Amino acid sequence: MLNWEDIFATRSSRMKASEIRELLKLLDRPDIISFAGGIPDPALFPDQDFKAAYADIFSGAAVNAALQYSVSEGYKPLREWLVAEMGKIGVTCTADNVFIVSGSQQGLDYLGKLFLSPGDTALVTWPTYLGALQAFNAYEPTYDQLTLTGNRTPDSYRKAAQAAGGKVKFAYLSADFSNPTGETVDRAGREKLIDLADELDIAIIEDAAYQSLRYDGEAIPPILALELKRKGGDINHTRTIYCGSFSKTLAPGLRVGFVVANTEVIRKLVLMKQAADLHSSTINQMAIAHVAERGFEAQVQKIKAAYSKRRDAMLHALATYMPQGVRWTRPEGGMFIWVTLPDGVDGASLLAKAIEKKKVAFVPGKAFHADGSGANTFRMSFSCADEKTIDEGISRLGALIREETGAA
Amino acid sequence: MLNWEDIFATRSSRMKASEIRELLKLLDRPDIISFAGGIPDPALFPDQDFKAAYADIFSGAAVNAALQYSVSEGYKPLREWLVAEMGKIGVTCTADNVFIVSGSQQGLDYLGKLFLSPGDTALVTWPTYLGALQAFNAYEPTYDQLTLTGNRTPDSYRKAAQAAGGKVKFAYLSADFSNPTGETVDRAGREKLIDLADELDIAIIEDAAYQSLRYDGEAIPPILALELKRKGGDINHTRTIYCGSFSKTLAPGLRVGFVVANTEVIRKLVLMKQAADLHSSTINQMAIAHVAERGFEAQVQKIKAAYSKRRDAMLHALATYMPQGVRWTRPEGGMFIWVTLPDGVDGASLLAKAIEKKKVAFVPGKAFHADGSGANTFRMSFSCADEKTIDEGISRLGALIREETGAA
Incomplete structure (x- = not known):
């Protein structure tokens, strides 16, 4: 047996x-x-909005496209809607910087696959999102504590990673109302993180799952927006990878999320998705675009x-x-x-x-x-x-x- | 930079x-x-059937469930429909042996992730499905030629894998009207494959994407059905992992496929999916079940x-x-x-x-x-x-x- x-x-x-x-x-x-x-x-x-979205898809000219295979990078109108939306929070980009995934959890899995070899180090906060640890664990990293208030130096991170048998590959965090603590990293902390990432030459994975859900206090620009400002406004010079979700705003059951980053990272992720599951559900991407365009706000x-x-x-x-x-x-x-x-x-x-x-x-x-x-x-x-x-x-x-x- | x-x-x-x-x-x-x-x-x-399916979902009591997170193993009624369907082709199993994936391509990716460490050997036919090579490539295997008519011995496979720095982990093939050749492995070939897998103690990945689309000639039981017969009818004693698809029969744009195997493999795949993308689209699984139950044949x-x-x-x-x-x-x-x-x-x-x-x-x-x-x-x-x-x-x-x- x-x-x-x-x-x-x-x-x-x-x-x-x-x-x-x-x-x-x-x-x-x-x-x-x-x-x-x-x-x-x-x-x-917004079940009535989704009801209308699916009904419209089946009554329109795009019904065959909705049921057919589609491209790995995602449904173009949805990516274009996201370009406009990201622009509102300080992230100037094009559709080539936007990649649709089957929920932002899939983005985390792909980023683990893209960056981590066994023994490499991922920096995460203590505590951090459980699903991120689960996604990254499959690629056998070592974890080191990402702290923006403590006295860790870039060199101490580098040496610890070396001792663990690899390199620091990225820092992962949820900067707004994080799961599990609900806490937010202030602007100074975000700037400090960009400094650290620049010095270590690592990626920043910004999990923005809850970013739209601010109830009071002043909005802080996403890490990607702050980095973009520093790097002359060209997203292809940035190292922050922004993972967004429709699960908390529209609905999780459609499994549609997105990643916004420099084109080199996006290109790799698209190839990865092509090999892993071809593309996210065509009809659901259309339904999300339909509802988002008409009533996201x-x-x-x-x-x-x-x-x-x-x-x-x-x-x-x-x-x-x-x-x-x-x-x-x-x-x-x-x-x-x-x-x-x-x-x-x-x-x-x-x-x-x-x-x-x-x-x-x-x-x-x-x-x-x-x-x-x-x-x-x-x-x-x-x-x-x-x-x-x-x-x-x-x-x-x-x-x-x-x-x-x-x-x- | x-x-x-x-x-x-x-x-x-x-x-x-x-x-x-x-x-x-x-x-x-x-x-x-x-x-x-x-x-x-x-x-x-079947666009009118899908139109009715989504309309029914939004008019029914399950609308909130359709839009919500759901379990990683998949929508129970769909898994139960598949149990009955598999029974018709000689595969007696329970819902615990059925796992829903986002297209059978995802099943191949997960199986590569589950079985392959760098240097391990995957046996594939020359030629084979391009998407399978793409999915497995991410896990850096060596390939050896799976041949059921040539004179390769189990020992020659074992030695070649050892020389490549790993072990033979599985044989992958599409036994019916394969992509790309359109050819079918006859019953004797299937039995020979089971012999080989038993001797090598490896898994068989049976890609059944086209199995429903037979136009003439007599249907040959799936490899899983033949193995099940040999192993006393208990699917938990089998090594064949059956990957099925709705993409060729109903529609690919919903990204719903399935894997049928022994519970130990299914349990591992469910954990993997939980970490990788939580679950396949809830609403699409419901829509596929709706259409399949009413008019698959x-x-x-x-x-x-x-x-x-x-x-x-x-x-x-x-x-x-x-x-x-x-x-x-x-x-x-x-x-x-x-x-x-x-x-x-x-x-x-x-x-x-x-x-x-x-x-x-x-x-x-x-x-x-x-x-x-x-x-x-x-x-x-x-x-x-x-x-x-x-x-x-x-x-x-x-x-x-x-x-x-x-x-x-």
Whole structure:
């Protein structure tokens, strides 16, 4: 009999089951108040707009094109809409700089494949997006901590990478309302990151999944826009690779995301996609373009109005119910709040008790740390619960933490 | 300035531009009779069925689910429909053995990622599907020639792989009306392949993209069905991984394909997909299930009726117009006929002249050979031209070959 484990390649054997995603599945129980899933509220989907989009496609001249094979770089009108949209946030580019992927997760996978050989180093924040670690893990990198406030020098990164048997290849981060912390990197931090990347001669992967969802505070230009300004306005002189998503603004089920970067990177990614899955769904790219062209801004406003109220409710509830010694972030956008428990209190143990005793769920923070730290942290999402439920859930959680820690 | 070539990982640098696909793009000129593209005829797409499918989804209770994130293994009703469908061709399995991918090309990419470390050997036929070579190339294998009629022993494969610095990991082939030759592996060949795989302890990747499109002759059970029979009917004891497609039967633009295999392989592929692109488009999986459940068989009959006439027309025209010394395959299904020119006549040079002088196009055969042989061969597709155009195109091509070779 075939010994599958023996014939799988090394890289795949190192891929572990995602305990977190398994957890999320378990938490679909109606009796539990779940702040665990990082998904958009389906009640806010522009379903009528999509209904009209598909109906129009099937009534129009492009129906055969919608059902046929298409080019690996993506649907031209969608790429052109994105060029205009990127222009509004300071990124001047052409359609040759825009590449459509099957969700921005695919962009992360391809970038891992493009840059990482086993033993190379990827710089990521502690904590970082779990899905990025999962995507990169397949290419067997070493992780080093990307810190913009600490005292790491370019040389210390270089030496650590060398010791690990490779080179630093890129810095990955979500600069706006990141998953999982909800925090934003300020302008100075972004400039510092560009300095670091220039000195190390590495790429910056800017995960912009939540960038459109700012509820208050002043917008900070994307890292790509700041770098573009420094490099004379020519995107082909930049090293920042911007990964965008329609999953949080329009809908994730169509699997349409995008990458904006210099043409050399885009050209490589297009070849990679041609070999990997030919192209993203033609009809879905057309549907996204249809909906985006007609009402992207209105849809974003609708989502922001709903989510900002939920964020406010969660922040208010945390202030009301959490005992002393518990800290949390105050995000200006996105979907997440990050909670830090007193030292020694374990997020995973707390989750088990929270589900059993209080019927409340969240995601323990350890999984988001490439080095396995962060045991006393957890992530909560406010995107899918109404204000009353948020208040009730945080109240129960606050009571549990008091019971467990004996805090006042 | 950033030296991108220097920081890209080795594996990606080795990916070459697909000259063939570039060629196919150029050949979209209306003044050219093209037998080059291996794509389905859009006039045969079940567009009204898909129109009804999307309309039903948006009018039904599942609209939010259609637009939301979903599980990596795929839409359950589609997997269950496939279980019943596979049962009809001798493959008894459960939904746990079925995995939905974004086109069967993605299945090939994932299988390359799962099995191949650099230097490992993949057995492929000479010639083979170009897209399979492109997908596997990213993982830097060595190729050895899979031959079921020659005198290669398991030991000779094993030794060659060892000399190349790795192990034989799988044999890849399209057993029915293969792309590019149109040829079918008979039952004895399939049984011999299972023997070989058992002896080498490797996987068999059965690319079944064209399997539904048989126009005459008796159907031969899939390799997976034959192996299942040998191994006591338990799919979890089999080593054959069946890659199926809806691109040739329903429509490629939705990017929905599938893999059927033992649960250990499926489990690994699901984890890989979770990390790589989360899941295939939810709404498209629902649309494919909707159309397949209501009229898959009728749609396949419609396509077969149209394509078989075109195949007949091309075979008839070849017999009428080709000079002596030119040979071709007589496929019982699929989309392709494979032509072998007299020794010393180069397919690529012939193409240049065919486009310039005769306004006819095809794909030179060299690209389909992992070892760069096959210079005197080319592929023609009969899927997208009507009978009259086929006759005209082959007539022109026959005249050109006579002019070039001086043959009678």
